Amino acid sequence: MAKANENYLRLPGNYLFSAIAQKVGAYQRSHPEAEVIRLGIGDVTQPLAPEIIRALHAAVDEMGAADTFRGYAPDLGYAFLREKIAEFDYRSRGCDISPDEIFVSDGAKCDCSNIQEIFSLDNRIAVCDPVYPVYVDSNVMAGRTGIYDEEAGAYRDVIYMPCTAENGFAPDLPQDRVPDLIYLCFPNNPTGAVMKKDRLQAWVDYANRHGSIILYDAAYEAYISEEGVPHSIYECEGARGCAIEFRSFSKTAGFTGLRLGFTVIPKDLEAGGVRLWPLWARRHGTKYNGAPYIVQRAGEAVYTEAGRSQIRGQIAAYMENARYIYEGLRDAGYEVSGGVNAPYIWLRTPGQMTSWDFFDYLLDKANVVGTPGSGFGPAGEHYFRLTAFGSKENTVRAIDRIRRM
Numbered sequence: 001m002a003k004a005n006e007n008y009l010r011l012p013g014n015y016l017f018s019a020i021a022q023k024v025g026a027y028q029r030s031h032p033e034a035e036v037i038r039l040g041i042g043d044v045t046q047p048l049a050p051e052i053i054r055a056l057h058a059a060v061d062e063m064g065a066a067d068t069f070r071g072y073a074p075d076l077g078y079a080f081l082r083e084k085i086a087e088f089d090y091r092s093r094g095c096d097i098s099p100d101e102i103f104v105s106d107g108a109k110c111d112c113s114n115i116q117e118i119f120s121l122d123n124r125i126a127v128c129d130p131v132y133p134v135y136v137d138s139n140v141m142a143g144r145t146g147i148y149d150e151e152a153g154a155y156r157d158v159i160y161m162p163c164t165a166e167n168g169f170a171p172d173l174p175q176d177r178v179p180d181l182i183y184l185c186f187p188n189n190p191t192g193a194v195m196k197k198d199r200l201q202a203w204v205d206y207a208n209r210h211g212s213i214i215l216y217d218a219a220y221e222a223y224i225s226e227e228g229v230p231h232s233i234y235e236c237e238g239a240r241g242c243a244i245e246f247r248s249f250s251k252t253a254g255f256t257g258l259r260l261g262f263t264v265i266p267k268d269l270e271a272g273g274v275r276l277w278p279l280w281a282r283r284h285g286t287k288y289n290g291a292p293y294i295v296q297r298a299g300e301a302v303y304t305e306a307g308r309s310q311i312r313g314q315i316a317a318y319m320e321n322a323r324y325i326y327e328g329l330r331d332a333g334y335e336v337s338g339g340v341n342a343p344y345i346w347l348r349t350p351g352q353m354t355s356w357d358f359f360d361y362l363l364d365k366a367n368v369v370g371t372p373g374s375g376f377g378p379a380g381e382h383y384f385r386l387t388a389f390g391s392k393e394n395t396v397r398a399i400d401r402i403r404r405m
């Protein structure tokens with residue numbers, strides 16, 4: 001008899017964003033006149049930059065001619081894209097990463113959820129709390145997390161590293177149990193916090209000391225505006241010996257619908273004496289047939305002079321929204337953070353309201369949708385996330401409504 005993977009039954013009932021959609025749907029049915037503004041889901045709203053559209057059209061034309069048509073892409077991705085990534089994202093920042101250490105994919109979500117496959121089930125994972133839910137959920141599906149403790153809102157075998165106002169929403173080094181796999185995400189979703197170079201260096205030193213591997217999600221790297229904040233973990237000394245990095249074109253260049261990302265695995269990186277590069281190469285080759293040629297050409301256009309300038313303009317527009325949200329809420333008396341190096345603003349709910357109570361309150365009183373912090377982990381309780389990805393007009397209207405509340 002076939003048996004299902006019962007690890008899936010250990011996942012908490014409702015994925016956060018379906019729960020939100022259900023609540024908003026019910027509210028709109030009972031208040032059809034309400035004009036709801038969504039500052040919840042982290043999806044971009046600006047159209048693709050002209051330089052990317054140009055590259056897409058050109059690549060489509062190539063696919064329509066016999067002498068330029070392309071079939072399956074090379075396993076690691078096209079060299080024209082990997083060379084640009086190595087040059088602009090790494091070497092220009094002093095990071096020693098070569099094009100053949102870059103694995104092109106259709107986005108960071110798949111990579112950061114699939115990476116756990118190349119590690120033993122015995123490994124103990126550590127995650128920031130609150131955190132992007134995919135890291136924990138993918139390990140639950142694999143059977144690495146133990147049972148879910150309803151009361152604690154946490155899995156028994158996962159090390160949750162609280163990110164609180166006291167530690168600047170960046171985790172302290174674990175004192176009791178040493179994790180084998182450490183998921184770090186900076187700039188952070190959902191808090192918008194960053195880790196300065198010296199703190200990240202301390203993590204790299206810790207991982208090298210204990211033989212742990214850091215899985216570093218830098219999906220929001222393009223939003224960093226302050227000096228002293230590393231864009232890549234490979235800016236830290238010794239990171240090639242302990243870190244894998246994930247990047248995405250989604251928030252950098254508006255590719256959420258187009259799909260493109262990559263993972264960096266240094267060729268000499270080992271876990272318990274086994275090199276990880278060949279394992280991921282084998283997995284990639286076996287289970288994945290590559291991001292489309294057209295999309296990889298669009299990715300290449302992100303690195304042209306015109307592409308970089310247009311994308312900088314898009315990010316600046318989102319960050320202007322972030323500034324408006326941050327300052328508007330701060331002036332209205334809210335305790336806010338994030339929004340400077342990330343498109344996320346993290347606010348403390350007023351009067352000790354739970355995250356979901358504040359969600360209902362905001363929906364009802366201001367017709368604004370945000371994301372309850374508790375959906376990202378136990379330490380997210382009493383916090384709330386707003387995103388800067390809306391239009392300027394909607395952002396201004398939403399914040400003005402919240403200020404009047």
Ligand code: PLP
Nearest residue numbers: 107108109132189219248250261
């Ligand atoms: N990592 C983080 C921290 C994210 O917030 C997201 C998307 O919201 C992703 C990865 C997924 O990126 P992609 O669209 O490349 O799959």
